[in-house]
Structures are given as structure tokens and as C-alpha cells.
Amino acid sequence: MEKLLAKVDRRIKKLGDELQQLYTEHPDATIGEITFQNLLSGMRGMKSLICNTSFVDPYRGLFISGLEVPDFEHKTPEEIFFLLVTGTLPSKSELEELSSELKKRSKVPEYVWKMLRSLPKTIHPMTMFSLGILAMEGESVFKKKYEEGLHKDEYWKYTLEDSLNLIAKLPSLAAGIYRILFMNGDIIDSDQQLDLAGNLTQRLGFNRHNQGFEELNRLYLVLHCDHEGGNVSAFTSRVVNSALSNIYYAASAGLNGLAGPLHGLANQECLHFITNIHDTLGNKPSVDEIRKYVMKTLDDGKVIPGYGHAVLRVTDPRFTAFMKFGDKHCPESPYLQTVKKLYEVVPDILKTYKGGKVSNPWPNVDAISGSLLYHYGMTHYEYYTVMFGISRVLGFCAQNTIARGLHQPIIRPKSVTNSWLKEHLESQ
Ligand code: NMX
Ligand code: MLT
Numbered sequence: 001m002e003k004l005l006a007k008v009d010r011r012i013k014k015l016g017d018e019l020q021q022l023y024t025e026h027p028d029a030t031i032g033e034i035t036f037q038n039l040l041s042g043m044r045g046m047k048s049l050i051c052n053t054s055f056v057d058p059y060r061g062l063f064i065s066g067l068e069v070p071d072f073e074h075k076t077p078e079e080i081f082f083l084l085v086t087g088t089l090p091s092k093s094e095l096e097e098l099s100s101e102l103k104k105r106s107k108v109p110e111y112v113w114k115m116l117r118s119l120p121k122t123i124h125p126m127t128m129f130s131l132g133i134l135a136m137e138g139e140s141v142f143k144k145k146y147e148e149g150l151h152k153d154e155y156w157k158y159t160l161e162d163s164l165n166l167i168a169k170l171p172s173l174a175a176g177i178y179r180i181l182f183m184n185g186d187i188i189d190s191d192q193q194l195d196l197a198g199n200l201t202q203r204l205g206f207n208r209h210n211q212g213f214e215e216l217n218r219l220y221l222v223l224h225c226d227h228e229g230g231n232v233s234a235f236t237s238r239v240v241n242s243a244l245s246n247i248y249y250a251a252s253a254g255l256n257g258l259a260g261p262l263h264g265l266a267n268q269e270c271l272h273f274i275t276n277i278h279d280t281l282g283n284k285p286s287v288d289e290i291r292k293y294v295m296k297t298l299d300d301g302k303v304i305p306g307y308g309h310a311v312l313r314v315t316d317p318r319f320t321a322f323m324k325f326g327d328k329h330c331p332e333s334p335y336l337q338t339v340k341k342l343y344e345v346v347p348d349i350l351k352t353y354k355g356g357k358v359s360n361p362w363p364n365v366d367a368i369s370g371s372l373l374y375h376y377g378m379t380h381y382e383y384y385t386v387m388f389g390i391s392r393v394l395g396f397c398a399q400n401t402i403a404r405g406l407h408q409p410i411i412r413p414k415s416v417t418n419s420w421l422k423e424h425l426e427s428q
Contacts, residue, residue, distance in 0.1 A: 001101055001164070003094045007086040008160060012405030015052055019406070036425070039416075043230075044310055048413070049238070050406075051229030053084045053398045061317035062227060069223070069317035077196045077221040077394060078102065081167065084226055084398035085160070103192055105168035106199070108176065112136060113187060116180055125383045126259040128177045130252045133393075137248035139165065146244065155244075156405035162247040163397030170390045171196050175203030182380045197221055200390070206376070212329040213376040217387075219325055220373075223318045223365060224388045226395030231310075233258040237396040238403060242411040247397060254396045255389050261305070264385045264392070266366035269305035271374060271381035273297075274338050283334040290338070291345045298353060306367025307346050309360045318365035326372055335371035342367070 031047050038046045054064045062069055064080070065087045072080065075089070078099050082090040090098060112135050116128055137143075142150075142158035150158065176187045183205060190199045197218035201208045208214050229238060237254030241247065258264035281289045294304060309316065326336045343363055350361035370384045378384075416424075 001097065003097050004082070004086070004101075005157065005160070007088070007094070008156070008401065008405070011085075011087050012156060012402060015402065016406050019050070036421075039421075042310075049229040049235070050408070051234075051399055052087070052402060053395060054226040054228050056228045056311045058311055058313040061312060061314070064226065069321050073219060073222060073321045075222055076218060077225070077391065080222050080225050081394045081398065084394060085401055099195060101164055102168040102196065105165045106172055106190070108132075108169045108172045109136065109139070112173065113176060116177060117185065121181060123181075124259070125177050125181055125380075125386045126255065126265070126389065128181070129174060129386045129389055130255045130259070132173045132177065133166065133248055133255070134252040136166070136169070137246065137252075140246040140248055141165070142246045152407060155407075156401050159241075159247055159404045160397075160401045163401060166247055166251060167196075167394060167397060170393060171200035172203055174386050174390050175200055175205075177386065178204055178380075178383055182383070204378075206378075210376065212325075216325060216329070216372055216376060219321065220369065220387050221391045221394075223321055223369075224391035226392070226398065228311075229399060232260065232263045233392055234395055234399055238399060239411045241396075241400040241403065242408065247400060250400055251393050251396050254392070258389055258392060259385060262303075264366075264388045266305045266364070267370045267384040267388060268381050270366050270368075271335075271370035271384065273305050274335055274342075274371060275381075277338060278334065285338065285341065287341050287344055290341045291349070294342070294346055294349055298349070304342075304346055304350065306342075306363055307350060307361065308358055309362070309364050312362065312364065313360050315362040316364040316367075319363045319368050322365070322368040322372060326368065326375075330372065330375045333371065333375040335374050336368075339368050339371050 034046060038044065054062055056062055060068055064072060064083055067083070072083070075083075079089055079095060082088075082094065082098055112132050115135050116132055119128060119131070139162075141161045142155070145154070145158050172187075172190065179185055179187060188203045188205055190202050194202060195218075198208060198214055200221070201214040201217050206213050227234065229235060233254040236257040237250040240253040241250035245253075261269050277285055277290065277293055281293065285293070297304060323339075326333065326339075330336055346363070347361040350358045369388070370381055373384060373387065374381065
């Protein structure tokens, strides 16, 4: 792990020096104002975190150290984790080192399977995923070292150590959950030669050579990896880790946020939405029929899943990357066809809905991702957020490793009461 450690160390020193210099030069600088509107709107747009793993430009989408989605969509999850945590893509030998470390650490402890098998079959797969990670908390090397009196400067090393131990187990853990809930419950061993995506595909029990399913899994694990620091799941994981709760606690907490329908569960909601469209209108609904269906959904006081975003103001480039994949591998899929028809009608409807109140009428990643999994026979759509989650843990791990390296403090914003607000606003 020497190469990875050395690179992360260099990056942390560089980021720390930059921040120190900026602070020395601008100690009293103002970054932005907090308006009453910000308080009422979930802190939307407030700049209140530093995150260098990735950045979301409202008009160009996700950037990871200067690379945007088309630049990295063909990489592997291993390369992406290296990029997130070090700021550069790995050389061949760096990638070999990381891959071999992950392979060594991939075995999920037996007690996790025992616990997961004992749960009712009605449980949501995201609950099992979060519980599976939480159950391994006792394996934390950070926790052990902290109890022995670890120096602050070393926190990041053991956060990274825990991260590698956790990331290595995710394909096996996630696939095991799929097999316990939807198959006969046998856990499939993987070929030690496989990478994270190959491992996931094999352990799920799908044919690895099934016209692109493994490639789709690889793309899935890459596209969902990180989306700067303020999204619900990453922010939650950062808050939890800022109390020095180890990466198992932080990842499990972040995933609990991802499990909400306005965040990661939107991919499940989208497939449910499309399935309902097909059940009501048949497998080849017309654009007009879809328009009416969307209008009725809005009239019923529901959101259109997969549309809108807190930061983006254009079609999510991750949506576009999945669309390219769909056009290449399964253009005839009725699910993909309905995704396209929704794309034709929803933005125009949302632009004028509620007097133009929707900040972003364009699709996000969740509007398409599930329809591709469905095409390959993964029809249990309640599982789709787990696929998102495997990838997002890469971002949690990278963000928290860097945050510990920079000695970032416990996150604890101030809240105010109505009476404080009244007094404050009236005194202005
Ligand atoms: N359908 C209907 N109404 C919407 C939608 C939508 N897709 N998107 C936003 N609105 C409404 C929103 O509910 C709000 O209404 P109200 O003031 O009555 O509560 C109004 O438009 C203004 O909200 P915005 O400022 O546009 O959006 P906000 O930043 O608050 O929320 C989302 C962003 C993503 C939560 C919101 O667009 C949404 O609920 N989308 C559908 C769910 C979804 O696709 N989530 C996945 C996000 C990506 N991810 O992977 O996490
Ligand atoms: C994400 O990938 O986290 C979502 O697009 C939501 C967000 O960025 O707020």
C-alpha cells in the first residue's frame, strides 16, 4: 500500500498548505452571505464545506480533479477510487498495488452472513446493506489504534486502511444480499483475479459475458462514486466521521440517507414509475399518453422521479453516459424507450409547473440507470439503490480520508429558534 499512502500523504500536505496560505492571506474574507431564504431552503447554495474529491458544476456536472464524466466514464471503480483520494489516475503499478490490496481484503466475515440471514425477507435491501456494514464496525483498525492512543497526524492513514478493508468487501456483501433476498441464498465465491465490477457480476450470479452486463456494472460503480460534499449521503457520512466515528459508522449512516426517495432511492422510484406506466398504458405508450400520465402524477401531488436537482441546471452528464450505453447495448428495450419519451415531455412540463418553481426540469442520473439493469434481468428494482450505494461508499471513504488528513473539526452548525430569528430580523 506504500504507493497509495505516499500519494495521499502528498495530496493532504498540498491541500493543507494551500488552505493555510489562503487563510494567512485572507483571514477575514467572506465566502458568501447566509440569507433567510437559505435557512428556509435546506441551506441550498450555501458554501459551507470544503471537499476536494469532486465538484459539481451546475452546467457541466460532476468533475473529479479536473476530469468530467466523458473523460472518466470508461475507467474502473478502482481507478476512480485512486483518483478521488489522490487527485490523479493511477499508473499501472499503482493500480496493481491497489487491486491486489483489495483482493486480499475481500472476505466478508461469517457473522455478517449469519446476521443478514436472520432478518425478515420483507426487509429493504438498503437496510441490509447498511446493517451489514455497521455489523463490521468491530473490525475498524482506526478504532483500535485510537483506543491505543493514535496521534492526530495518523488519523487519515487508518481511515484509509478501514476504507480499503470496507471497499474490498462491498461487491461480496451487496451480491450476498441480492442472493439472500431474491435467490436461493447461496453465497457465490468469486475468482480472485476479478476486479470489483467483475466480482460483483459473478457473485450476483449473472453471466459475466452477457452482452455488456459486467460493463454496465462497471459504469454503474464509476458514475455514482461521488457528487461533491453537500449531497445528503456524503454530507451525513462527513458529519458522522467528523465526530471520529470510524468509516463503518460513517458509511452506514451515509447509506441511510441515500435510501431516501428524494436521493438514491429515486432510481427504484423511477423503475416503479415506468413499470406503472407500462401496466397502465402497455409496453409502447405514445408520447401523448406519457404526457397525460406525467400531468396526472403531478396533479396527485407527487414528484416525477429522476427529474430535478439541487445543484445541476442541465441534463445530468451521468444520465447522458447511461443513455450512450443504452443506445449501444439495448436500444430496443421498452424501458429505455419509455425513458426517452419521458425525456421528451417531462422537462417542458416541469418548466411551467407551479409557475416555474422547479429549479431544474432536466433528468438526473436516476431517470435512466434502473432501466438498464432491468433490461439485463435485474428486475427487483428495490435493489437498485444498493448498486448506487456500493459506488457512493468510494466517495465517502475518499472524502473522510482527506478530511481526517486535513484535521477538519467536528461539524456542528448553529441552529436558531423562531424567537431568535424574530429578534434578529426586527433589530436590522
Ligand atoms: N417533480 C415535481 N416537482 C418537483 C420536482 C420533480 N421532479 N423537482 C422539484 N420539484 C418541486 C419541489 O418539490 C419543490 O416544490 P415545493 O416548493 O412545493 O416543495 C419545487 O419544485 C422547488 O424545488 P427545487 O428547488 O426545484 O428542488 P430541490 O433542490 O428542493 O430538490 C430534488 C431537488 C432532487 C430533491 C427534487 O428535484 C426532486 O424531488 N426530484 C425528484 C426526486 C429525484 O429524482 N431525486 C434524485 C436526485 C438525484 N440523486 O440521485 O440523489
Ligand atoms: C448525488 O449523486 O448525490 C445526487 O445527484 C444528489 C446531489 O448531488 O445532491
